[in-house]
Amino acid sequence: MATDLLKNIRSRIERAGGIGEFPDWYILELSGFKRRWSTDMVVDLTDPADPLKTKPESIKVVRVQHRTPDNSWITGGGWRHHPDVTLSQMESHAIEMSLKDWIIGIPHGGSKGGAAFDPRKVSQKDLLTIVLRIVSEAIEENIIGPYIDRWAPDVNTNPTIMKWIQDHYAYEMRKQGRPQPAAAVTGKPVQFGGMPGREEATGRGLHYALQTFRKNLDIKLPDEPTAVLQGFGNVGYNFAKLAKEFGIRIVGVQDQYGGFYHPDFSIDELFKYVNENPRRTVAGFHEVCKGDPINSPEELFAKKCDIAVPAALEEAITPEVAKNFGARILLEGANGPTLPESDPILEDKGVIVIPDIYANAGGVTVSYFEWEQDTHIRPFDPMLEPPKERDAGLVFSALQGAFSRNGKNIIQLRNTIKEGRKPITYRLASYIYAMNRVFPIFEVKRRKN
Known part of the structure; x- marks a missing residue:
């Protein structure tokens, strides 16, 4: 079900703007x-x-x-390779990136970009040719750079590709006599200036977001809550990889090729199966674990469980899916996975939605930590303390603190604002929280201009 992603997020900004009583110029700006x-x-x-x-x-x-709320701030966000990349799609995700930054306290505006091709259908040599040509074009347009626009991994891009981008950017800058710090790109391999924990940051952040909501809302779940997971790329894979550490039991997984449901399968066996599969898919694993095949998101999200995690592409939670939604908590690992028309259906069913602009902000947060190590530009939130060293333990501690602090603030804000006779949703609270944080900065900029 293809919809207008940009229209969806603009409608949420307008609604949050009305409830938060922001001026018209601010809504238009955002x-x-x-x-x-x-x-x-x-x-x-x-x-x-x-x-x-x-x-x-x-x-x-x-x-x-x-x-960018302040003229000294840069933009930053993911770079993807996927046949369905469109300008409108990237526009919606760029806004989402801004909101994530502002929730966490990062001094960036959002950006997003990509190339519309299927990387699975090109050779490694051709992939490198495409990437280097993209970087050359971006440099010519002045749309990449540590003090302009920071690029980061996204769908079908990884630390290796980020290293290619950084190397070519550095080479071209050096030829022009303008050497730059290695911060035009984040998500680089650790041995080349990347930040430990970046690859698992979004998946780990989902666990921290869930942990925060469970603690502050006193949600009564079993000792080992069950979860179904859509998507087994970077976000889904790492969420599943960390599930045991956080006391979560995965009972079903689905990706673009297929899926399975089994209440008690071996997660280690699943990782082995996926890692040995050329397509790295979970499809067919139902035969290995003797479970039930899952052939669609509708089937997956109808399963009774405690937590559902859409961690693939957009628009997974349609109104049809929402009507038969089987989980108590929707933890949004993808960007824009829930259509606006689905929100009231989930609300009427009593589903707790932990929204994407908060829940999946782990990646952008650790990308900022990496960028800050190279530029030494501090966050606008004095409570956000980037790690002083490239150490995984320090990264995870700072990340958990950011999720705990801001998640608690979002919950408290939601409890103080009503729409009609009932409290607003956590999604709207997240939007208002993000918009509140940078509104005074935008005001100063507007007066100066």
Whole structure:
């Protein structure tokens, strides 16, 4: 069910703006963008019909910068490779990135970008060719740089690709006589200046968000709560990998190829199966664990359990899915997984929604820690204390503190604001909390301009 993602997030900003009594200019500011970049990049790639030859291919490349409350701030956000990349999609995610930054206290505005191609269908050599060409184009447009726009891993990109981007950016800057710190890109390999824990940060942050809500809402769950998980890429994989540490039992997983449900399977056996599978999919694992096959999100999210985690792409929780939703808690690991029309259905069913702009902010937080190590630019929230060393323990401690502190504030804010006769949702509280934090900074900037 394809919808207008940008329209969805703008409607939530407008609703939060009305409840929070923000001025019209502020709503318009947050609904617009600082910059949109889009180009049709023609690049010579290996000809599938004759591997010794190349043929030209056109790839849509986009990058969107949302807003920066202060002129000294930069933008930052993920870079993805996926056939469905569109300008509108990246616009919606750029706004979400801003809101995540502001919830945590990061002095950035949001950005998002990607290239519309399927990386599974190109060779490693062609992938490198595409990435280097993208970086060259971005440098020409002045839309990448440690003090301009910081790029980070996203769908189908990883530390290796981030290293390629950083290396090519550094090379081009050095040729121009303008050497830069290694902060144009975050999510780099640890041995090349990356931050320990970045790869698992979003999955770990989901656990910290759940932990915070359980503690502050006194949610009564079993000693070992059960969870179903959609998506087994970086976020889903690491959420599952850490589940035992946080006392969660995964009972079902589904990805783009298929899935399974089993109330008591071996998670280690699942990791072995996925890691040995060329497509790294959970499809077919039901035959190994003797469980039930899962063929759609509707099937997965209808299962009775304590927690449901959409950790794939957008729009997983449609109204149809919401009507048959089987979990008590919706923990949003993906960006924009729930349609606005689904929110009131979940609310009527008593489902606690831990929203994406808070719950999956672990990745952007640790990316900021990495960027701060290179630039020494402090957060606007004095309570956010980046680790002083590249140490996983220090990273996780700072990350947990950020989730605990801001999650508690969101819950308290929600309990003080009503829409009609009932409290607002945690999603709206998260939006209002983010918008409140940077409103005074935007006001100063507006007066100066």
